[in-house]
Amino acid sequence: MTYRNGARRGGTSRRPPSKPSSSRVGRATRGALHAALTRLAEQDPLIGLRQEVSVKLYGEVQKEVIEATLAEEFGVGVDFRETTALCVERVVGTGAHVEVIDTDPNPFLATAGLRVEPAPPGSGVAFRLGVELGSMPYAFFAAIEETVRETLLQGLRGWEVSDFLVTLTRCGYWPPQSHAHAVFDKSMSSTAGDFRLLTPLVLMDALRAAGTRVHEPVHRFRLTVPAEVFGTQLPVIGRLGAVPDAPVAHGSAYVLDGLIPAARVHELGQLLPGLTCGEGEVESAVERYEPVRGVPPARPRTDHNPLDRKEYVQRVTRRTRVG
Numbered sequence: 001m002t003y004r005n006g007a008r009r010g011g012t013s014r015r016p017p018s019k020p021s022s023s024r025v026g027r028a029t030r031g032a033l034h035a036a037l038t039r040l041a042e043q044d045p046l047i048g049l050r051q052e053v054s055v056k057l058y059g060e061v062q063k064e065v066i067e068a069t070l071a072e073e074f075g076v077g078v079d080f081r082e083t084t085a086l087c088v089e090r091v092v093g094t095g096a097h098v099e100v101i102d103t104d105p106n107p108f109l110a111t112a113g114l115r116v117e118p119a120p121p122g123s124g125v126a127f128r129l130g131v132e133l134g135s136m137p138y139a140f141f142a143a144i145e146e147t148v149r150e151t152l153l154q155g156l157r158g159w160e161v162s163d164f165l166v167t168l169t170r171c172g173y174w175p176p177q178s179h180a181h182a183v184f185d186k187s188m189s190s191t192a193g194d195f196r197l198l199t200p201l202v203l204m205d206a207l208r209a210a211g212t213r214v215h216e217p218v219h220r221f222r223l224t225v226p227a228e229v230f231g232t233q234l235p236v237i238g239r240l241g242a243v244p245d246a247p248v249a250h251g252s253a254y255v256l257d258g259l260i261p262a263a264r265v266h267e268l269g270q271l272l273p274g275l276t277c278g279e280g281e282v283e284s285a286v287e288r289y290e291p292v293r294g295v296p297p298a299r300p301r302t303d304h305n306p307l308d309r310k311e312y313v314q315r316v317t318r319r320t321r322v323g
Contacts, residue, residue, distance in 0.1 A: 095209025
């Protein structure tokens with residue numbers, strides 16, 4: 001992303017998506033807003049929509065474009081809250097947990113044991129069996145794996161968990177049963193639904209035992225400023241959490257490369273015109289993820305919150321009864 005005179009210009013940004021959430025949206029327009037954002041997300045793969053009416057975007061300019069498009073094409077007026085960079089959580093240790101069928105506090109007709117451990121950066125998500133494949137119906141294994149991947153889109157602090165290995169260490173079920181001369185009885189028989197509902201509880205307890213660390217996206221930046229104002233730049237970028245390399249003279253200007261948290265890139269672009277009399281330029285692109293310094297940020301959950309067993313069981317059993 002390139003800034004000059006306070007405006008974005010040219011170049012390609014490989015910035016991680018940021019998460020601005022809409023505000024000042026009344027109940028009457030909430031449905032219209034969601035429908036409009038869904039249509040925009042279908043048209044632009046760089047837009048991701050979450051349940052609390054927040055969207056994943058690539059930079060401030062895209063946010064301005066969406067705000068204008070919603071107003072002009074869909075008649076929906078919104079104001080965006082402050083944009084935040086999307087962090088990730090990485091597993092730091094090994095943790096395991098088991099829930100056994102018909103044994104408190106497990107309310108579901110399923111047995112599942114899971115172990116969570118870190119994997120090398122960039123390796124993605126891996127799920128493997130530590131039990132015999134024929135030990136229960138394949139649909140139950142599929143339900144567990146699918147639920148593992150879905151659940152870890154929100155880790156201990158609400159961010160997506162990346163680069164980890166989950167192993168199914170134990171499983172068990174009750175085969176289809178019925179009363180004498182009666183039809184199939186769900187209250188006596190396990191289904192894939194039992195494994196889908198139990199897996200988040202087992203997984204999050206294992207993850208809590210393993211622990212996670214929040215990582216934020218870090219950009220590599222290139223700052224070009226006139227030589228006469230260069231001395232004023234270092235304190236500013238230092239306050240923004242940037243780590244600069246050695247400056248290089250380039251004609252009547254200095255070029256400074258370095259690393260800066262993605263959350264501060266936009267602020268740097270806004271400060272630059274005033275610091276350089278409109279003659280400075282900054283380009284940035286995502287470099288890697290690094291552990292957050294200080295108190296790690298958290299993101300509100302949009303699932304049934306398996307970190308709180310009582311709340312989770314109440315929600316999913318209520319949903320099952322209604323369904």
